[in-house]
Amino acid sequence: MAAPRVWLLWRIGVFLAALAPLVFWGWQVAINAAGPEPGNYLLLNIGIGGLWMLLLTLSLTPLTKLTRWKGFALIRRQLGLWTLAYATLHMLSYALFILGLNWALLGSELVKRPYIIVGMIALIGLAVLGATSNRWSMRRLGKRWKPLHKFAYVILGLVLLHFFWVVRADMQEWAMYAAIATLVMATRLPPVARTLPKLRYRLSR
Amino acid sequence: MLIKIAKPSDLHESDVTPESIYLSRRRFMGGMAGLGAGLALSGHVRANEDYSDVPEGDAPAWLKEKISDTQWRAITPSDPDKDKIAPFDDASGYNNFFEFGTDKRDPARHAGSLETQPWSVVVDGEVNNGGRFALEDFAKPSQFEERIYRLRCVEAWSMVIPWLGIPLAEVIRRADPTSKAKYVRFETLVDPEQMRGQRSSFSIIDWPYVEGLRLDEAMNPLTLLAMGMYGRELPNQNGAPLRLVVPWKYGFKSIKSIVRISLVEEQPVNSWQRIAADEYGFYANVNPQVDHPRWSQATERRLPNSLFNANTIDTQMFNGYADEVAELYAGMDLRKHY
Numbered sequence: 230m231a232a233p234r235v236w237l238l239w240r241i242g243v244f245l246a247a248l249a250p251l252v253f254w255g256w257q258v259a260i261n262a263a264g265p266e267p268g269n270y271l272l273l274n275i276g277i278g279g280l281w282m283l284l285l286t287l288s289l290t291p292l293t294k295l296t297r298w299k300g301f302a303l304i305r306r307q308l309g310l311w312t313l314a315y316a317t318l319h320m321l322s323y324a325l326f327i328l329g330l331n332w333a334l335l336g337s338e339l340v341k342r343p344y345i346i347v348g349m350i351a352l353i354g355l356a357v358l359g360a361t362s363n364r365w366s367m368r369r370l371g372k373r374w375k376p377l378h379k380f381a382y383v384i385l386g387l388v389l390l391h392f393f394w395v396v397r398a399d400m401q402e403w404a405m406y407a408a409i410a411t412l413v414m415a416t417r418l419p420p421v422a423r424t425l426p427k428l429r430y431r432l433s434r
Numbered sequence: 435m436l437i438k439i440a441k442p443s444d445l446h447e448s449d450v451t452p453e454s455i456y457l458s459r460r461r462f463m464g465g466m467a468g469l470g471a472g473l474a475l476s477g478h479v480r481a482n483e484d485y486s487d488v489p490e491g492d493a494p495a496w497l498k499e500k501i502s503d504t505q506w507r508a509i510t511p512s513d514p515d516k517d518k519i520a521p522f523d524d525a526s527g528y529n530n531f532f533e534f535g536t537d538k539r540d541p542a543r544h545a546g547s548l549e550t551q552p553w554s555v556v557v558d559g560e561v562n563n564g565g566r567f568a569l570e571d572f573a574k575p576s577q578f579e580e581r582i583y584r585l586r587c588v589e590a591w592s593m594v595i596p597w598l599g600i601p602l603a604e605v606i607r608r609a610d611p612t613s614k615a616k617y618v619r620f621e622t623l624v625d626p627e628q629m630r631g632q633r634s635s636f637s638i639i640d641w642p643y644v645e646g647l648r649l650d651e652a653m654n655p656l657t658l659l660a661m662g663m664y665g666r667e668l669p670n671q672n673g674a675p676l677r678l679v680v681p682w683k684y685g686f687k688s689i690k691s692i693v694r695i696s697l698v699e700e701q702p703v704n705s706w707q708r709i710a711a712d713e714y715g716f717y718a719n720v721n722p723q724v725d726h727p728r729w730s731q732a733t734e735r736r737l738p739n740s741l742f743n744a745n746t747i748d749t750q751m752f753n754g755y756a757d758e759v760a761e762l763y764a765g766m767d768l769r770k771h772y
Binding site: 258264265266267268269271325326327328329331334337338341342343344394395397399400401402404 | 520521524527528532535536538539589591593631634635636637638639725728729730733735737738739740741743744746
């Protein structure tokens with residue numbers, strides 16, 4: 230039974246790759262290489278990391294269509310859960326390192342700052358998707374599972390809005406992520422979605 | 435609304451040196467006599483062993499000479515235990531200087547491309563003594579002072595920095611403003627070749643970076659034109675070779691790498707006000723009661739901090755310099771003039 234073992238290794242490899250940035254940032258903080266505000270360093274890096282995870286997760290379906298490789302489908306749930314993990318750590322970094330666990334301040338910030346509200350909605354959305362990502366939920370929800378998990382597209386929009394509102398001066402980085410997100414979402418448009426498998430035949434010839 | 439604009443020659447209450455500073459100067463001079471003798475022997479530029487771990491810069495000879503003749507510790511925090519000087523690496527490695535990128539570490543990475551020698555400053559507008567001055571001649575008539583100020587960023591973090599520079603008031607007096615001069619406008623260098631942030635087509639800043647002060651704010655004794663910090667010249671990322679330091683205002687008012695100082699009649703539109711007038715005003719006085727629309731200004735994170743201690747402290751009105759500057763804003767609605 231060589232094949233299942235290969236897939237297991239693939240999934241472990243993806244797990245370690247997704248964990249690696251967190252280990253790296255933690256190590257940078259530990260050796261004092263993260264600057265004078267290590268909490269902010271973690272907050273920003275984990276936030277961007279979470280956006281990467283979300284974009285990667287949403288790239289798996291078009292990639293599967295394009296290549297028919299089973300490996301992409303196998304890691305979809307894992308990457309989705311990594312997105313949730315990054316988003317949770319991002320929020321915890323904010324509460325711990327920026328607010329210093331001043332919950333009263335968190336309460337007033339939540340009400341007043343639109344980007345925090347948008348971020349919280351996105352996080353709650355991710356938590357709902359994470360909680361319903363197991364087989365039992367899939368069976369329970371049946372036909373409703375798929376439309377529910379298309380909420381990931383809305384979450385991507387919310388995350389980009391959250392990011393947009395934090396930018397102070399230069400839109401270049403944001404524009405880059407927005408462009409990637411647009412590309413990933415464009416592959417969902419029916420004409421594009423139909424073309425992807427055809428493209429595969431052309432590439433394989 | 436009628437705002438009374440004081441003539442530069444008018445004496446303000448704020449022109450009077452606070453007694454504590456006066457006394458600390460005397461104490462300081464006494465201490466310096468011995469230290470100065472020691473330095474003369476060693477031939478060392480720096481007058482304070484606090485900076486022994488600060489890397490040597492590459493200052494031109496005239497600047498080294500000015501620095502060696504500094505009046506050290508001219509202004510110090512009243513509570514040095516609370517306001518501890520930030521490590522040099524933090525002050526020079528964590529900067530907002532969008533001309534070199536938007537990440538806090540970008541300026542330290544990319545500002546090396548800025549050529550600061552030679553440098554000249556244009557003084558123009560409503561002045562009798564304008565012109566273009568070599569930085570050396572610009573600095574020459576004034577003695578350098580070391581001033582340890584709190585720097586409060588509008589992003590709700592702060593550091594304590596020992597600056598070296600000259601009072602802006604002396605520069606303005608030498609320029610001899612006309613009766614029409616009511617504001618001072620400052621401009622940063624524009625050179626996309628040297629400043630990679632200015633090459634970004636996504637930047638929402640309309641270069642050059644512009645800042646401004648009311649004339650009485652500019653004449654306030656606290657307002658400093660800095661050319662050095664930590665006993666040496668300014669690192670490029672901190673605004674070399676000439677920057678403004680206005681300690682009671684948010685950091686973005688303290689414009690860097692200045693090439694032009696104009697005395698003007700109309701209130702200048704500073705860059706951040708142009709970008710987002712609902713978030714950044716002309717005055718930008720540190721004020722814990724007036725929040726930024728996207729975050730609270732009631733507290734600040736004093737840097738460096740750590741994961742286990744965010745080092746959050748209460749923000750003080752006028753960044754703790756109310757005694758020196760509050761009267762400048764008497765009768766003004768600071769919620770409106772944020």
